[in-house]
Amino acid sequence: MTHSLKMISSALLISASWMLMVPAAHAVDEEAARALAKQNNCLKCHAIEKDKDGPAYKKVAEKYKGKATAEAHLIEHITSGEKAKFPDGHEEEHKIVKTSPPKDMAQIKNLVQWILAQ
Numbered sequence: 212m213t214h215s216l217k218m219i220s221s222a223l224l225i226s227a228s229w230m231l232m233v234p235a236a237h238a239v240d241e242e243a244a245r246a247l248a249k250q251n252n253c254l255k256c257h258a259i260e261k262d263k264d265g266p267a268y269k270k271v272a273e274k275y276k277g278k279a280t281a282e283a284h285l286i287e288h289i290t291s292g293e294k295a296k297f298p299d300g301h302e303e304e305h306k307i308v309k310t311s312p313p314k315d316m317a318q319i320k321n322l323v324q325w326i327l328a329q
């Protein structure tokens with residue numbers, strides 16, 4: 212009895228720590244994402260909750276919720292300099308994200324995943 216209880220509790224412990232580990236492996240590095248957004252002045256035109264010149268990141272996350280191509284699309288958006296429409300109607304090329312080292316996909320992906328998680 213004691214023995215099987217021990218077995219069960221250690222099995223539970225293992226699965227509990229496994230459950231904790233799995234999301235951690237895919238978790239967004241929020242600090243890094245915020246730092247990169249700050250360095251790039253993204254937050255001059257965007258906020259999490261409120262629209263500024265650019266849409267609130269919460270709204271962006273909402274818009275792309277459940278869309279399989281969201282990540283690829285937003286990576287394209289912040290790396291290609293595609294036209295962005297401002298609230299006053301004028302258009303200019305959207306800011307291209309700068310990383311160090313340049314074009315570091317892991318950092319760019321992390322930033323996009325953070326936006327999509329708002």
Ligand code: HEC
Pocket residue numbers: 248251252253254255256257264265266271274285288289294295296297298305306307308309322326
């Ligand atoms: C000079 C202002 C400005 C800066 C700086 C800026 N953005 Fe934007 N951003 C905009 C505007 C305006 C739009 C709306 C574009 C549109 O709807 O055509 C936009 C749209 C977006 C979107 C939504 C795209 C979509 O398909 O819905 C994302 C995501 C985004 N920006 C991320 C970023 C990131 C990340 C940075 C920093 C690297 C950044 N922006 C810097 C103005 C800016």
